[in-house]
Amino acid sequence: MPIDETLVGYSNLAFKSAWVVYVLVLAMLIVQYSSAQSKKTAERELVAVGGGDRPAGPGKIETKAPRPIAERFGNMAFSVLFVGIALHLASIFLRGFGVHRFPLGxxxxxxxxATAAAMVTGLVFMYDRRYRSMWVFLIAPVLVLMYLAGQVLYAEAAPVVPALKSYWLPIHVTVVSVGSGIFLLSGVASLLFLLRLRQPEGQESSNLLGALARRLPDAxxxxxxxxxxxxxxxxxxxTGVILGAIWxxxxxxxxxxxDPKETMSFIAWVLYAxxxxxxxTSGWRDTKAAWINVAGFVAMLFNLFIINIVVSGLHSYAGLN
Structure with a gap:
C-alpha cells in the first residue's frame, strides 16, 4: 500500500507539537522547582510567622493563605503535561497508520x-506530588532524545527493509523500546539519589548542587x-532479548x-541483574548499587547511539544514510 503522506504529516506535526509542549512544561517546572523551598526551610518559616492550623477566634473570619507560586506553576505544568503525552502518543499511532506498518522500523x-514509554511510566510512578520536582530531570533528557530523533535521526516514511518484514517486529522491538523507556526513569532516579546523598536532610548548602538536591524528595x-x-x-x-533471539x-x-547489538544488550541486561x-546485598544496596544502575543506563545509551550508528552489524537499521 502507498504511504499516506497526509497522516505522516500529521504525525510529524504531533511529534513537533509534543516537543514544544514539553518545553513549555519544563519551563513551568523550572519555575516551580526554583521557587520551591526545602521541607525544613518551609517548616522553619511557618513557625517563625506563627503559622499552623488554628481555629478562627470569635467574630473573626478565617482566611485561607494563597497558594505559593511554586505550587501554582507545578499544577499548571502537570495539567499541560497530559496534552504533551497525548500528542506524543498520537504521533506514534498516526505514523503507523500512515506507513501501514508498526512504527518501529x-x-x-x-x-x-521509548521516550513515550518513559513519559507514561513517569505518570504511573510519579503521579504523587512528592515526585513533582523530579519531572524536571525526566523531561530534560526526553527533550534531548526527541530533538536528536527529529533533527538528526529522522527517516522519511517508507516501508521497512526486507529483513524487518516479519511479525516479530512489533513484538520484539515494542517490548525492547518500552523496557528502555522505563530504564530511562530508573537511571534518572538513581542519579538523583546519588545527588541527594550529597545534601543530607536538614543541612543547608550555598553551592549549586546543594541547592538542586535539597528540593528533591529524600534519598x-x-x-x-x-x-x-x-x-x-x-x-x-x-523478554525482549529472548524474543529477539527467537527471531x-x-x-x-x-x-x-x-552481533554488537546482541552483545551490548546482553551486557546491559547483566548490569541491571x-x-x-x-x-x-548488605553493604551494596546504597551508593554502590546506584552506580551499577547508572552504568546500566549508560550501556543502554551506548547501545542506542554508538552501536546503532557507528558500529556496523546485523542490527544496523538506523535509517541513516
Whole structure:
C-alpha cells in the first residue's frame, strides 16, 4: 500500500507539537522547582510567622493563605503535561497508520516509542506530588532524545527493509523500546539519589548542587523509585532479548551470534541483574548499587547511539544514510 503522506504529516506535526509542549512544561517546572523551598526551610518559616492550623477566634473570619507560586506553576505544568503525552502518543499511532506498518522500523520511530514509554511510566510512578520536582530531570533528557530523533535521526516514511518484514517486529522491538523507556526513569532516579546523598536532610548548602538536591524528595524515596522501576523494566527488557533471539533463529538460522547489538544488550541486561542483586546485598544496596544502575543506563545509551550508528552489524537499521 502507498504511504499516506497526509497522516505522516500529521504525525510529524504531533511529534513537533509534543516537543514544544514539553518545553513549555519544563519551563513551568523550572519555575516551580526554583521557587520551591526545602521541607525544613518551609517548616522553619511557618513557625517563625506563627503559622499552623488554628481555629478562627470569635467574630473573626478565617482566611485561607494563597497558594505559593511554586505550587501554582507545578499544577499548571502537570495539567499541560497530559496534552504533551497525548500528542506524543498520537504521533506514534498516526505514523503507523500512515506507513501501514508498526512504527518501529528505524531509530526515529524507536526513540519516539521509548521516550513515550518513559513519559507514561513517569505518570504511573510519579503521579504523587512528592515526585513533582523530579519531572524536571525526566523531561530534560526526553527533550534531548526527541530533538536528536527529529533533527538528526529522522527517516522519511517508507516501508521497512526486507529483513524487518516479519511479525516479530512489533513484538520484539515494542517490548525492547518500552523496557528502555522505563530504564530511562530508573537511571534518572538513581542519579538523583546519588545527588541527594550529597545534601543530607536538614543541612543547608550555598553551592549549586546543594541547592538542586535539597528540593528533591529524600534519598530513600528516590532509591525506592529506581528499584521499583527497574523491577518492572528488567523482565520486560529480558523478554525482549529472548524474543529477539527467537527471531534471529527464524531469520538467520541461529539464536545468538554475538552481533554488537546482541552483545551490548546482553551486557546491559547483566548490569541491571547485578544492580538488583546488589540492591538486596548488605553493604551494596546504597551508593554502590546506584552506580551499577547508572552504568546500566549508560550501556543502554551506548547501545542506542554508538552501536546503532557507528558500529556496523546485523542490527544496523538506523535509517541513516
Amino acid at each position: 528505524n531509530m526515529y520511530e524507536f526513540i519516539t516509542m 530513600r524515596t528516590l532509591d525506592r523509585l529506581a528499584y521499583k522501576t527497574t523491577i518492572v523494566a528488567f523482565p520486560i527488557f529480558g 534471529a533463529e527464524s531469520a538467520w538460522g541461529r539464536f545468538w551470534g554475538w 547485578a544492580y538488583l542483586h546488589a540492591r538486596a
